[in-house]
Amino acid sequence: MVAFHASALDGVARNSALPTPLLLRLLAFEGDGDRPPRDALQRAGLPELAVVAILAHPNPSARIDFAMSARAEPAQRARLADDPSPKVRAALAYGPEVYDPRTKVAPLPDAVCVRLLDDPVPSVRTALLDSPHLAPSFVASMATHHSSAARREAVRAWEILPPGERSALLADPDPEVRRAAAQWECRRDARVTSELLRDPKSAAEALRRGLLVRADAERGVAERTHLVALAENPSLPADLVERLAVDPDEAVRLAVSLRPELDETRRMAIDFTVEAFDRGDVEWVRDGLADPEVLRRAAASVHPMLRRAAAQSPHLPPDLVRLLARTEDPLVEDLLSVHHPDTPEEVLMRVYARLGGTFSAWMAETHPRFPREGLAARYADHPDGNYRRLVVRDPAATPALIERLSHDPAVWTRQAAAGDPRLPLHRLREALHVPELASSAGANPALPEDEMVAVLDRAVVPA
Known part of the structure; x- marks a missing residue:
């Protein structure tokens, strides 16, 4: 397969106007043992026929991509809970990798998480416990699980656990579970804090968040072992806060300057950088x-x-x-x-x-307040291609201007123009055969269906 054909195929896979029959054809693609394009597997709003095709795909990598799709409904992904491949089940258990902080991933149903937590393969269980997408109700439910690793993770739901379950975790037979539970309980119990301070593995956390008696606080200041952590402690006596505010260690002074109880006058009197x-x-x-x-x-x-x-x-x-x-x-x-x-x-x-660069392009494409009107008049002839590519965001940009930008010296500007539906059809067809533009052209929603079919044919995607 020629490289730019593969690039065009990736573009078609994410094309918002891709007809369902062509999507199903893409999803059946195995190539030389390869999986379908990831953008086809992770599209939003996949029809049921497409979901069925993915769940039955012979290549586990295809099912893994779907298991980690942030756009798929949890109930759709959950149907992989009985997948024969442990790698697929582990991908499902961990869930999508999310790089945009504005993207929220709905958790899998609790019943599915219960099954994955008792999966016979350790990697699946570990992936679930490491997942950032678990519902608080499920995290809390692990407090009574037979697995010590699960009980250790349950302490993350400490604030909503019943008193009886908190007590059980504090007395758990596993020392790691007891330590994790104590690190939460110490915030309200000075006795527990004192016990944790005797454990080198827990001392820093106890000094940072634990409820302190005067003697423990003074000892921490004197020993200076975890002084930055101690400077953050909410229960640190006021006179010790004042002493640390002039400590010779700049990191300690900075930690003190961030304490919530300080007024602005006192905060800015501290020498910090x-x-x-x-x-x-x-x-x-x-x-x-x-x-x-x-x-x-x-x-x-x-x-x-x-x-x-x-x-x-x-x-x-x-x-x-x-x-x-x-x-x-x-x-x-x-x-x-x-x-x-x-x-x-x-x-x-x-x-x-x-x-500039990738971040600016991402922000311009995804931020709801990023400007649109007037960009063509302001930036069509800007000396920086990073600005010229903004022209495609302007509803007033003409097809002739879009075509001109598809020949721009800056590759990112050419790519932005190649993906714009106002690009004249003759130039759009040309762009499909230009290596650096093929992917953008393939994703152009104005691409005719017969051209999409031609891309699949050139990529030897079976009908």
């Missing part, structure tokens, strides 16, 4: 990304890391979005553009100009 690319992973803000009061305190702070932490919330009210958009912190702008659907257009354009 924030790195230009420190995203602001502040636990009390991260845990409160949907809490209006937490967001307001963090977004209105003069501390860069708190503003950056707040910018990662999709729940910011309009006034806080506007406030953060005026901070003149490039990282705040970057984080807003990724996480918030109402990021102002001027911020999106600054991020686009600053970052």
Whole structure:
């Protein structure tokens, strides 16, 4: 198979106008023992005939791709729970890899997770326990499971577990389960904190989050072993907070500066340094990304890391979005553009100009507020191809302009034009045979069905 034919085939596989008969033909494709194109397997809204074809595909890799599709319904993917291949079942158990923080993956039904948790193959069970997509109800249900690994994961649902199950986990026969449970219970029980401090594996976590008695807090300051962790502890006595605020270790002072109880005057009196690319992973803000009061305190702070932490919330009210958009912190702008659907257009354009490349292309294609009108007039003759490719977003761009851009010196601009349905048909047919444009042309929704058929024929996809 010639390389550009394969590229065109990948484009056709993700074409939103692909007729169902051609989709089914693609899904039956095995090539030389190969699987169908991943974009065909992971399309949104697959018809039932297509799902049946995937579930019965002889190549396990095809079923793995479907098992890890973020666009498939959980009930559709769940039908792979009895797949003969452990690799397929493990892929199903772990679920989709998600790179866009705005993408939410619905969990598999609890009953299916129960079956996967008792799968005879260890890799399947491990994949399920490692999955980031489990429903809280299922995580909590593992507290009484016969597997110690499952009980250890159940502590993640500590706040919703009944008191009796918490007590059972704290007294579990497995030491790792007991330790995991104690690391949650120590937040409300100073006795448990003291016990964890005697365990080198647990000391740092206990100092960071555990309820401390005075003696344990003073000992932690004196020993300095996990001083940054201790500086974050919510129960650290105020006088010890003041002592750590002038500690010679800069990392300790920075940790103190992020404490939630400080007012802004006291916070900014601390000598700390924030790195230009420190995203602001502040636990009390991260845990409160949907809490209006937490967001307001963090977004209105003069501390860069708190503003950056707040910018990662999709729940910011309009006034806080506007406030953060005026901070003149490039990282705040970057984080807003990724996480918030109402990021102002001027911020999106600054991020686009600053970052360029793949990220800017992704943002322009996916962000709901990224501008459209007026781009053709502004950028059709821009010296930077990164801007010229924005022209295809403008509803006012003419077919002649799109065709001109399909010959642009910048490959990304040519590709954007090749995928635009306004591209004249004669040029669209030409683009199918240009290696770097074939994939974009194949995905063009204006591509006639007979051309799609021709692409499948050239790729030797059986009828």
